[in-house]
Amino acid sequence: MIDRFAYTSMTGAKHAMGQLATTTNNLANTQTPGFREMFTAFRSVPVNGQGADTRAFVVDSTPGSDFTQGTIQTTGNPFDVAIKNAQGFFAVRRPDGSEAYTRSGRFSVDENGVLRLGKNEVLGQVDNIVLPEQARSIDISQDGTISTQFVGTTAFDEASKTPFEEIDKLRLVNVDPKLLVRSEDGLFSYGGIERPDTDPNLRVQQGAVELSNVNPTTAMVQMIEQNRMFDLNMRFIQTADQNAKSANTLMSLSRG
Incomplete structure (x- = not known):
């Protein structure tokens, strides 16, 4: 029993x-556009193997992310775009x-002239957007x-402008969040079999x-709660150690 108590507290x-590292990462990304908060949870894991049946482990996991919509902030930058829908x-x-x-x-x-998000190319209906x-x-x-306004052969002024011409359209998809897997680069990968289709109902704000x-x-x-949880488990380990020492003392006295 003491063995299980100590190993459970240790893990x-x-x-x-x-969990504290995950929460710290969430806090560090409070100003990162589009960041989705990561959930954390504890789960028990049985220990298999000879002589390990008295031991139990506890591990933390990130079972998913919070996909609720964040606040949309106006920037005035024409290359900043926000999805107005809660999904997408x-x-x-x-x-x-x-x-x-x-x-x-x-x-x-x-x-x-390639439209990018960091090192990644932003996709249009067929390929990247140039x-x-x-x-x-x-x-x-x-x-x-996406439409662009070109200039004529003369000097750029109001008279030399030509009308806007459509060049491409952002690839906007509506994916079930349960099928998304967060990668190390912060982007989400699709866990489904087929490539998701573009959703024509999604709307954006430039x-x-x-x-x-x-x-x-x-x-x-x-x-704060996770720090307290760490301290509590450390106290449990100390208690398990003290109980083990007391048990060894009693066993020594009984043998004497």
């Missing part, structure tokens, strides 16, 4: 620190070619259609970004 203390994701292509999904719409354009070199302004409509859905106050409270 409880270890994985309380693991932008599709991007990682450097390794795989497709991933995110709620972050803080885009930028590289020297080749803005023409002659484009002077960009307009993104509510359905994700010049705005969706902020993280992490509540800093709640995260701070969780950190």
